[in-house]
Amino acid sequence: MAIDNIWVFAQVSNGAPTTASLELVTKAHSLGGSVGVWVAGDGSAVAAALGAHGATKVYGVDYGSNLAGAAVASAMKSVIDAGDSPDLVMFPQSYEGRDVMSRLSVKLDRTVLTNNIDIVASGDSVTVTTPIFGGNTLVATTFTGGAPYLAAFRPKSFAPESTGGAAATVQAVSVPDLGATGTAKVTAVHVEETTGPKLDEADIVVSGGRGLGESAKYELVEQLAKLLKGAPGASRAIVDAGWVPYSYQVGQTGKVVKPSVYIAAGISGATQHMVGMKGSKNIIAINKDKEAPIFGIADLGIVGDVHKVLPKLIEALQGR
Amino acid sequence: MNIIVCVKQIPDPANPGALDGNNALKRDGKLILDESDSYGVEMALQLVDAAGGGEVSLVSMAPNSETAGLRTALAMGAAKAVLVSDPALQGSDALTTAKILAAAVQRLGGADLIIAATESSDGYTGTVPEQMAEVLGLPSVTFAKKVSIDGGVLKADRQTEAGYDEVTCPLPALISVTAGVVEPRYPSFKGIMAAKSKPVDEVKASDLGVTPVGWDGAGQKITSVTQAEARAAGEVIEDDGEAFGKIVAFLEGLKVI
Numbered sequence: 001m002a003i004d005n006i007w008v009f010a011q012v013s014n015g016a017p018t019t020a021s022l023e024l025v026t027k028a029h030s031l032g033g034s035v036g037v038w039v040a041g042d043g044s045a046v047a048a049a050l051g052a053h054g055a056t057k058v059y060g061v062d063y064g065s066n067l068a069g070a071a072v073a074s075a076m077k078s079v080i081d082a083g084d085s086p087d088l089v090m091f092p093q094s095y096e097g098r099d100v101m102s103r104l105s106v107k108l109d110r111t112v113l114t115n116n117i118d119i120v121a122s123g124d125s126v127t128v129t130t131p132i133f134g135g136n137t138l139v140a141t142t143f144t145g146g147a148p149y150l151a152a153f154r155p156k157s158f159a160p161e162s163t164g165g166a167a168a169t170v171q172a173v174s175v176p177d178l179g180a181t182g183t184a185k186v187t188a189v190h191v192e193e194t195t196g197p198k199l200d201e202a203d204i205v206v207s208g209g210r211g212l213g214e215s216a217k218y219e220l221v222e223q224l225a226k227l228l229k230g231a232p233g234a235s236r237a238i239v240d241a242g243w244v245p246y247s248y249q250v251g252q253t254g255k256v257v258k259p260s261v262y263i264a265a266g267i268s269g270a271t272q273h274m275v276g277m278k279g280s281k282n283i284i285a286i287n288k289d290k291e292a293p294i295f296g297i298a299d300l301g302i303v304g305d306v307h308k309v310l311p312k313l314i315e316a317l318q319g320r
Numbered sequence: 321m322n323i324i325v326c327v328k329q330i331p332d333p334a335n336p337g338a339l340d341g342n343n344a345l346k347r348d349g350k351l352i353l354d355e356s357d358s359y360g361v362e363m364a365l366q367l368v369d370a371a372g373g374g375e376v377s378l379v380s381m382a383p384n385s386e387t388a389g390l391r392t393a394l395a396m397g398a399a400k401a402v403l404v405s406d407p408a409l410q411g412s413d414a415l416t417t418a419k420i421l422a423a424a425v426q427r428l429g430g431a432d433l434i435i436a437a438t439e440s441s442d443g444y445t446g447t448v449p450e451q452m453a454e455v456l457g458l459p460s461v462t463f464a465k466k467v468s469i470d471g472g473v474l475k476a477d478r479q480t481e482a483g484y485d486e487v488t489c490p491l492p493a494l495i496s497v498t499a500g501v502v503e504p505r506y507p508s509f510k511g512i513m514a515a516k517s518k519p520v521d522e523v524k525a526s527d528l529g530v531t532p533v534g535w536d537g538a539g540q541k542i543t544s545v546t547q548a549e550a551r552a553a554g555e556v557i558e559d560d561g562e563a564f565g566k567i568v569a570f571l572e573g574l575k576v577i
Contacts, residue, residue: 011481013481013482018481067460067461067462067478067487069450069460069462070454070459070460073454093446094481095462095463095478095479095480095481098446098447098450098462099450099460099462101447102418102447102448102449102450102451102453102454103450103451103453103454105414105415105447105451105454106415106418106451106454106455107454109415110415110539111413111414111415111538111539111540112414112415112445112447113540114414114444114445114446114447115444115445115446127543131548132337133336133337135548136547136548136550137339137545137546137547137548138545138546138547138548139343139542139544139545140542140543140544140545140546141540141541141542141543142540142541142543143539143540144538144539144540144541145539179457180457180458180459181453181454181457181458181459181460182459183459183489183490183493184459184460184461184487184488184489184493185487185488185489186478186485186486186487187486187487187488188485188486189480189483189485189486190477190483190484190485190486191482191483192482192483192484203576204576228571228576228577236499239500240499240500241500242500246465246479246498247481247482247483252444253438253439253444253499260574260576261571261574261576263567271333272441278551282570282574284567284570290556290558295553295556296551296553297551297553298553298554298556299554299555299570300554300555300566300567300570301553301554301555301556301557302556302557302559302563302566302567303556303557303558303559304558304559304563305559308559308561309559309563309564309567312561312564313564313567313568316564316565316568317568317577320577
């Protein structure tokens with residue numbers, strides 16, 4: 001046996017596969033063999049884009065107002081039971097990805113390895129790499145027991161590349177009877193409007209942390225981000241404190257960003273935060289405490305008060 | 321309204337983590353209640369209050385019969401706990417952990433609602449709550465940031481990449497809650513004293529009928545541990561009132577302004 005049938009759980013946003021999904025499809029294609037991609041809806045609208053990144057087949061699951069977890073995992077299980085069984089299933093480390101892989105893991109009685117940044121297939125063995133302790137240490141873990149192997153990957157672990165492949169064939173899969181597990185229903189969808197570039201795609205990110213002192217001062221971060229045509233971000237501490245929505249969070253449990261320039265204002269550099277931004281090309285940190293861990297990875301560190309440095313910086317940039 | 325909260329006792333995150341000889345996270349020192357779980361405990365206490373009766377129970381898995389973190393949650397107001405403590409559990413993967421915790425839930429006779437954090441602060445695999453829901457055959461709402469119960473139906477705002485979804489779900493159900501969803505109370509002196517005599521039912525994996533567990537049950541094997549390439553620190557300067565100029569020059573050098 002080799003790893004020659006790979007599935008990817010992909011997500012669609014505004015009618016197109018998300019970048020994180022295309023990253024996984026590209027990587028799956030590079031491992032060899034056929035690549036089947038699971039998406040919500042009938043799948044035909046994204047068959048060309050997925051095919052161009054190496055997908056050979058699209059499994060479309062229309063699960064309506066169900067949550068993805070139970071619905072997609074049950075649909076995957078029904079296809080596996082019918083004889084089309086993958087050797088490996090790759091998931092994005094996202095809300096939906098986590099739910100689907102967890103449910104599938106129990107249905108198949110297989111372990112699931114999460115938070116990975118790399119994967120190597122050799123013969124019928126699959127090994128994934130996971131960063132721990134804020135990324136200081138890399139752990140390689142090999143699946144034991146039988147396939148399918150289930151693995152989730154952090155965004156930006158791979159580069160999405162076009163393979164020039166033809167549109168993938170589409171197979172519609174219906175959702176089996178979910179029983180009690182299908183009784184959670186989405187009744188309304190709310191999109192939090194943001195202006196400017198998206199946090200995980202912006203070339204410049206300005207993030208604020210507890211050092212700002214109070215929620216009103218987050219405005220400084222937003223002003224600076226706007227002046228630099230970047231996106232504002234936040235540490236977990238101020239998201240937990242309710243200063244900004246969760247969608248602003250950079251870190252282990254938030255978004256992974258790799259901009260050209262990352263400015264950390266009033267952020268000490270907890271492991272939780274650093275793992276989400278240490279891949280940035282250039283890091284500027286402003287913090288009162290000269291012992292703050294963030295200075296250990298900053299290209300330019302300013303030991304100072306964000307309330308003094310940020311207004312002057314904003315003024316200087318406005319004057320240009 | 322009876323609610324069970326899954327809590328984890330973890331090494332103090334203020335201390336740097338380390339691996340033991342088996343490449344498992346070292347957990348031999350004092351363990352504390354994972355802060356992420358304090359939100360679930362608080363939410364459970366509030367929901368039971370709002371329902372006008374019932375109690376909050378805890379389930380946990382930990383080595384060495386450790387109860388320090390459980391006592392914190394009991395001091396907040398939980399009534400009792402089931403602690404699964406068994407050397408055989410060392411090395412267990414998330415799936416085994418979910419099976420163990422699900423069996424502990426059943427040992428308590430189930431509940432109207434089971435609450436967990438979205439992930440632990442030490443291992444952060446992030447799959448255990450949804451795996452437990454599947455083992456127990458329950459509906460689930462993960463990443464809930466606002467929760468209420470009305471007439472046996474749970475309503476929650478569930479975090480999404482773009483914003484949030486409103487979700488309804490009949491009970492019994494399982495939810496995972498994000499940090500910051502409620503403000504956890506500090507245990508009172510009276511609560512701390514009372515917690516000392518609250519029942520903690522300590523059991524082994526074999527008592528729960530879950531096999532195999534530990535390294536044997538894990539569908540994974542760690543093959544290497546290496547140090548990542550360190551990122552070098554650059555220039556660090558003290559602000560003398562003009563440090564903003566350094567930032568401007570740095571940005572100019574990168575041609576981003």
